[in-house]
Amino acid sequence: DSDPNLDVTLILTFTDEAENPIEFPLDQFTIDLAGPRIADPPNGFESDDIVNFFYNGADAAVDLKINLSEEISDGSFIPADLIGNTANATVDDITEVPDYPPPFDQYKLSLTILAQGVTTVTIPTGIFNDLAGNPGPPAAQAYSFTYDITDPVLNPITVSGDIPGNVPTLTPYTENEHYNGNGAGDAVDVVVYFDWDDVNFDGSSFANDDITIELAGDPVSGWDLTGPDGDNDYSLTIPSASFFQDGLPLDGILVVTVNANIASDLATNDGHNDPRSFQYYFDISPPDITENNISAPEITNLERITNNETIEILFDWDDNLLDNTFNDNDIYLASTIPGVDITTSIARDPEGDNSQYTMEIGNF
Incomplete structure (x- = not known):
């Protein structure tokens, strides 16, 4: 069949002069014609430290395990074999994992990562031998992951009024300043922007529930977060109708807050542990005195x-x-x-x- 290994049982038969036979079966052995292989992706490499191809351990040390199709000879797989075959890491040690279920084998590579970024380990062709002396693996295989210990950073929140007739229509607001909508006392839509500064940011980790908006101390509704775009930018629009209650304007401080301990990157580094906010004074009612x-x-x-x-x-x-x-x-x-x-x-x-x-x- 297609199996390159051949299991053989040797039986010795002896007969006397009367041709009476007697058999002496010997132990079964295998004629091994195939070199050791690394398991096909995604099963060839595994790690208890690396999650979804990201690692955020503070000690920069990580263990990577390689799953082989069969046992290999002791001492045939050593760190020196990988010199020049790792990017952004050094291989400090290679050890066999004990009690791994036969006929397979597993080896653990102890790595020290040199810097944040992508780390790649390549197992070149023919660097170790099985118990029959066949070299392997037959083809090089590589494993890459990203080392990231930097927390995502939310850049300062920015706010603009969407004023019809202006060119451009979006007018940036300054924090703690006073604004009266379109300049003539009419409320306008307000657009809020959030920019996360992290190339590995997890776009699904930032949502409506992470944001609180209040006007004059009351919750503001009617908005929905959109994004991210390709640069981890999000935005939401507060409709002009949200600035009124029972037909009357809700003059006061509008505060947009991104809550603490929310959002993360793909390496599970969490965002800031304190709230971040932007506020300005909304006022479309003329001053009065009696x-x-x-x-x-x-x-x-x-x-x-x-x-x-x-x-x-x-x-x-x-x-x-x-x-x-x-x-x-x-x-x-x-x-x-x-x-x-x-x-x-x-x-x-x-x-x-x-x-x-x-x-x-x-x-x-």
Whole structure:
């Protein structure tokens, strides 16, 4: 048949002068005509350390096992046989794995990896012999894996407003700045970008559940993560409708957060262990103030004042104002007393925030 090995049983037969026979069977032996082979892929190589052709051990040492079709002679497979046949690693030792089920054999290669990247071990033709002296393997076989101990890094999150009519339509947002949609007080779609910096990033490890989006402290829905593209970039779009509730705008801080301890690369190195976020102020409602928010704390019950006094007026807006947009020109004084005027210009209250301003009037 096609089996190159021939099992032989030798039987010696003796007869006397009367031709009575007697047989003496001897032990069976094998005529071995085939050289030892490495098992066909993917069974030729295995490792308890390497997972899906990736290794992330911190000690840079890894064991690689080779499965052979039969036993080979002791001392016929040594590290020197692989000098010049390994890339990005050295072979420190080669040992036979004990008690491996016959007729097969298994050898363990102890490797030290030289650097992160692809490591390749090539078993050249005819470097070891079986017990009958046949050389093998008949053809060279190689095994490659990637050594990676670097955690994937999320580059800074970027955000843009998709403003119709602009060229380009996407307008980058700056973190912690204030934006009012399209510039005319209408909400627009907001696009968020995530860029993972890892050539071996596992694209399936980053999903919707890894991201939290809140506006004014409330969860934002209506978006879905897409990606990755070829450079491990992802994006999501928050529709303009998500910025309203019951027809009213939800002004406030929008925070996009990538949660901690999520995502990994193909070597199972985990992503960052702290949250990463981007935030900006969404505000499409104009600032407002009423007479109830304009006061003169020094005057109570319309008490009389003398002609040499000045009166401090406080303005408490319902929103933070942009610097230098509220000034003396915005004030109209109506008085029956000639000469009454602003004596100290409008300024932000040093004890308040950008919604609180003061001025003084005098010349009574």
